Amino acid sequence: MPVASDLYLYQREGSYLPRVAAVHDLCGYGNCSLGVAIPVLSCAGIDVCSVPTSLFSAHTKFPGFYMLDTTPMLGAYLDAWRQHGVDLDGVYSGFLGSAEQVAAIRRLYDEYPHALRIVDPVMGDNGSRYPTYTDEMCEATRGLVEGADVLTPNLTEASILTGIPYEGADVDEAYVRRMADALLAMGAKSVVLKGIVRADEGVIRNYAATAGGLESTSDELLPYMLHGTGDLFASGLTAAIYCGRSLLDAVSFAGTLVSDAMAVSCDQPGYELRGVSFQSVLGDVTALLA
Numbered sequence: 001m002p003v004a005s006d007l008y009l010y011q012r013e014g015s016y017l018p019r020v021a022a023v024h025d026l027c028g029y030g031n032c033s034l035g036v037a038i039p040v041l042s043c044a045g046i047d048v049c050s051v052p053t054s055l056f057s058a059h060t061k062f063p064g065f066y067m068l069d070t071t072p073m074l075g076a077y078l079d080a081w082r083q084h085g086v087d088l089d090g091v092y093s094g095f096l097g098s099a100e101q102v103a104a105i106r107r108l109y110d111e112y113p114h115a116l117r118i119v120d121p122v123m124g125d126n127g128s129r130y131p132t133y134t135d136e137m138c139e140a141t142r143g144l145v146e147g148a149d150v151l152t153p154n155l156t157e158a159s160i161l162t163g164i165p166y167e168g169a170d171v172d173e174a175y176v177r178r179m180a181d182a183l184l185a186m187g188a189k190s191v192v193l194k195g196i197v198r199a200d201e202g203v204i205r206n207y208a209a210t211a212g213g214l215e216s217t218s219d220e221l222l223p224y225m226l227h228g229t230g231d232l233f234a235s236g237l238t239a240a241i242y243c244g245r246s247l248l249d250a251v252s253f254a255g256t257l258v259s260d261a262m263a264v265s266c267d268q269p270g271y272e273l274r275g276v277s278f279q280s281v282l283g284d285v286t287a288l289l290a
């Protein structure tokens, strides 16, 4: 029986630069979302086609952030893409501005049926939802599970999607397997469950699950949590997949990328809010092409 590590999702050919729609917010201050996805994917030789879901003055952990929801312009934006004859090899979605934006993602799936669907179902962390995420948005996000080629929830998001109660980050493999099986049963083709902490071992694990099996990779657990790590992880994973890595290799690459970037973050003033220092690891992403 095949295991998760056998899954190669993308075959890269020659000097071709794959085009991937990045459907995320743009955040002015605090490293996350498009501010991370654009440089990371570009370093992997991906032609990033941005679909901004909202504009933020700073990410939502800052008190008193300003947000502009871009939902009203998305229809005309994608109409113009159609007129330009834009083609896509992938749709990589993350933080959304409204429940209706799920329809824009579905439209991309309909117009580009051959595109890989990478869904980061950004909704919350540490057992709580992000402040802009309503019940309606979580319900709409649930609709993106079916047909996702790769779904990358943290345990909070997996709990919201499945209805299985959140039990913290230090959970055993039976719990991870239950979450992963529930998401596969909902129609995801592969699931990457992030951020499982094993405090007694001093590591943080990421699990890759497919119908064929469940496998994990681990990195040293650093003694702080930062903002934007989920975005850097999913962007690093996407970069590695489009450089022809297997699912498990891509998970391993993304986990190490984040922990290496986090190690640099703690030297920056105000690092607790500024987010993960992805700038320090862009060379590792470029090296995927070697």
Ligand SMILES: Nc1ncnc2c1ncn2[C@@H]1O[C@H](COP(=O)(O)OP(=O)(O)O)[C@@H](O)[C@H]1O
Residues within 6 Å of the ligand: 124, 125, 126, 153, 154, 194, 195, 196, 204, 205, 206, 219, 220, 221, 222, 223, 224, 225, 226, 227, 228, 229, 230, 231, 233, 254, 255, 256, 258, 259, 262
């Ligand atoms: N304290 C940490 N030490 C080492 N790696 C970490 C740490 N926090 C996050 N990571 C890495 O970043 C990944 C994504 O972070 P996580 O916080 O789970 O995402 P999210 O922002 O979506 O909640 C983790 O799965 C892990 O690989």
Ligand SMILES: Cc1ncc(COP(=O)(O)O)c(C=O)c1O
Residues within 6 Å of the ligand: 025, 027, 032, 033, 056, 058, 059, 060, 061, 095, 122, 130, 226, 227, 228, 229, 230, 231, 232
């Ligand atoms: C505006 C914004 N974008 C993206 C994110 C996702 O961040 P992370 O990578 O930590 O999941 C957040 C999380 O709070 C956010 O506030």
